[in-house]
Amino acid sequence: MKPNVYITRKLPESIVKKIEEVCHVRMWEEKDQPVPREVLLREAEQADGLFCLLTEEIDQEVLNAAKKLKIIANMAVGYNNIDIEEATKKGIIVTNTPDVLTETTADLTFALLMATARRILESNTYLKEGKWKTWSLMQLTGQDIYGAKLGIIGMGRIGKALIERAKGFNMDVSYYNRSRKLDVEKEFDITFLDKESLLKESDFVCILVPYSPEVHHFIGEKELRLMKDSAILINTARGGIVDEEALFHALKNKEIWGAGLDVFEEEPVSLENQLLSLPNVTALPHIGSASKATRLEMANLAADNLIQVLAGEKAITPVNG
Known part of the structure; x- marks a missing residue:
């Protein structure tokens, strides 16, 4: 049975297809709007993997709701939007996207x-x-x-x-x-x-x-x-x-x-x-990594982290072990 993945922002089709080859994917479809908090909490309940951006606050409330979660793939270098300590306590791997940007x-x-x-x-x-x-x-x-x-x-x-x-x-x-x-x-x-x-x-x-x-x-x-x-x-x-x-x-x-x-x-x-x-x-509106090629590389790396961890393999760029 394919693991469940929730993607918190609309991604390029090529990235979504890559994840869909091995996972059942649900995704917030609004391109330029962050996922509402209540939707994030609801979707987190059934997710084995979470693909998120720095706009999503993955705090203790979200982590408590996420009963099955194994990985949070953050599409950013920084990860101050995620409660790393709580995720680690729950055995949830957190990854980021260094180097490519x-x-x-x-x-x-x-x-x-x-x-x-x-x-x-x-x-x-x-x-x-x-x-x-x-x-x-x-x-x-x-x-x-x-x-x-x-x-x-x-x-x-x-x-x-x-x-x-x-x-x-x-x-x-x-x-x-x-x-x-x-x-x-x-x-x-x-x-x-x-x-x-x-x-x-x-x-x-x-x-x-x-x-x-x-x-x-x-x-x-x-x-x-x-x-x-x-x-x-x-x-x-x-x-x-x-x-x-x-x-x-x-x-x-x-x-x-x-x-x-x-x-x-x-x-x-x-x-x-x-x-x-x-x-x-x-x-400027937080565009430090905003070139087309770099954003695609970031999305690909986050997707690869997600896929590998859900397949029982080691994360490529883990934050917490």
């Missing part, structure tokens, strides 16, 4: 850095609204990228990929991480700094650390005050790492120059969020 996310991070520094979106709007009447000396001037100091918080795969892009712009790169990466320092000729020194010295600070309760509001009022008034903060990791209230005040009061944000504490971000009212914020 490294280069794409690094591309987006550097693109966001450039767009914020050179006021690309602001300039686009300025032109389209008919405000461009003449050339003037300091009109829409931004910050230089070439030769600037880049500080990276969190030195994993995406951090290393970001260094490669920064080196093409002759940037002076330093990093902060819970533990030093001597091999990375040697390979890329970069410098390890403590958190405070990195914030004080960097022209650009890129946050790439995974989210956990330990890094909630890791960048707050105290940290923002350490940064240069010409500095730019880039966050393509997770919302919640940056205290948005403190960031708003730092930007509004010109304590830092600008911010590029792909992630927010509340997603989708409310249009009432104060940060969206600031001209020195470049805001």
Whole structure:
């Protein structure tokens, strides 16, 4: 008898067919809307496998409802949407999709850095609204990228990929991480700094650390005050790492120059969020891994994890054993 799988978001047909070859599949059919909570709870009751996105909160309530669940295949690198401790207690394997989105996310991070520094979106709007009447000396001037100091918080795969892009712009790169990466320092000729020194010295600070309760509001009022008034903060990791209230005040009061944000504490971000009212914020709707090829690779890896575990084999990219 085929195991039951529930997919929480409409997937490309090729991915669904792959899973259907070995599983009985039910799927939430609304392409751009997350599955309602009551539907998720109901479907979890009969599921042997769950294919989910980071938009689904797989907490204790869901895990208690899921009497037969063997695997949660999360189509993301991060997994703070899942109660890993509770899943582990119940013997449920959790998997993620690392590696396949490294280069794409690094591309987006550097693109966001450039767009914020050179006021690309602001300039686009300025032109389209008919405000461009003449050339003037300091009109829409931004910050230089070439030769600037880049500080990276969190030195994993995406951090290393970001260094490669920064080196093409002759940037002076330093990093902060819970533990030093001597091999990375040697390979890329970069410098390890403590958190405070990195914030004080960097022209650009890129946050790439995974989210956990330990890094909630890791960048707050105290940290923002350490940064240069010409500095730019880039966050393509997770919302919640940056205290948005403190960031708003730092930007509004010109304590830092600008911010590029792909992630927010509340997603989708409310249009009432104060940060969206600031001209020195470049805001994106969490598109770090959003290339067609990468998203398909992520979906394929999540599907392969699901299929292997339900066949009694080891997960390819397990989070919890």
